[in-house]
Amino acid sequence: MQHISKLPNVGTTIFSIMSALANQHNALNLSQGFPNFSSDKKLMDLVNKAMHSGYNQYAPMPGNTELRERIANKYDLLYSTSYHPETEITVTAGATQAIFTIISAFVKQEDEVIIFKPAYDCYQPAIELQGAKTISIPLDAPNYGVDWNIVKEKTNPKTKMIIINTPQNPGGSIFSEADMLKLQELTKDTNIIVLSDEVYEHIIFDGEKHQSACAADIDIIMPKKKAPEHKIPFTLINLYPN
Numbered sequence: 001m002q003h004i005s006k007l008p009n010v011g012t013t014i015f016s017i018m019s020a021l022a023n024q025h026n027a028l029n030l031s032q033g034f035p036n037f038s039s040d041k042k043l044m045d046l047v048n049k050a051m052h053s054g055y056n057q058y059a060p061m062p063g064n065t066e067l068r069e070r071i072a073n074k075y076d077l078l079y080s081t082s083y084h085p086e087t088e089i090t091v092t093a094g095a096t097q098a099i100f101t102i103i104s105a106f107v108k109q110e111d112e113v114i115i116f117k118p119a120y121d122c123y124q125p126a127i128e129l130q131g132a133k134t135i136s137i138p139l140d141a142p143n144y145g146v147d148w149n150i151v152k153e154k155t156n157p158k159t160k161m162i163i164i165n166t167p168q169n170p171g172g173s174i175f176s177e178a179d180m181l182k183l184q185e186l187t188k189d190t191n192i193i194v195l196s197d198e199v200y201e202h203i204i205f206d207g208e209k210h211q212s213a214c215a216a217d218i219d220i221i222m223p224k225k226k227a228p229e230h231k232i233p234f235t236l237i238n239l240y241p242n
């Protein structure tokens, strides 16, 4: 019996193709983030200590409580947020799992999800597995910035989610404060979910400032704290590096 994949058009990822080619040609591999240094000894010692201290049980489903508290404190420190560690922070096994889980939990058949391309390659298959439609908006060289007029044109009542990624992989572009304000303007008074992939939050150069979707200076785009719970006009889900 032949089993047909639900994603017959998804082939080998570009990472696998380029890494195999780099190995074959003994070339410098710029396609995938392999660190060329070993893990920090302090980290290895701490992991070792934790293992010897009996930390070998299942973590609670949303993640270890102390870790969630630390994450809440970190984002409070960086962006003056006030996320509740028990109800607003969930730890996942990496960003790819978080992205897949969030998309599966919210996106339904016939929904539309806007992504900016070129994009990290797990977004589109996750959307299409839900029977939803990917609306791809190109990021054009050399700056790989977003044309918000196109985003506005493509947004309609079927738009369930907009996935943003800053700093962006693979283009390397970052969102400015103006981009965040445009996003705010476009999504206010809608039920659109913004999924913000910020895994490269701390890899930012030239004195630029990372514009986190949860930053206090764009708090205005997160009215969920001010609105009654049943009437959330805008929902924001942030992905942080782990």
Ligand SMILES: Cc1ncc(COP(=O)(O)O)c(C=O)c1O
Pocket: 093, 094, 095, 096, 097, 120, 165, 168, 169, 197, 199, 242
């Ligand atoms: C933009 C972006 N998001 C998410 C991920 C995946 O992160 P993780 O390895 O934690 O699943 C990557 C990895 O390349 C990425 O480039």
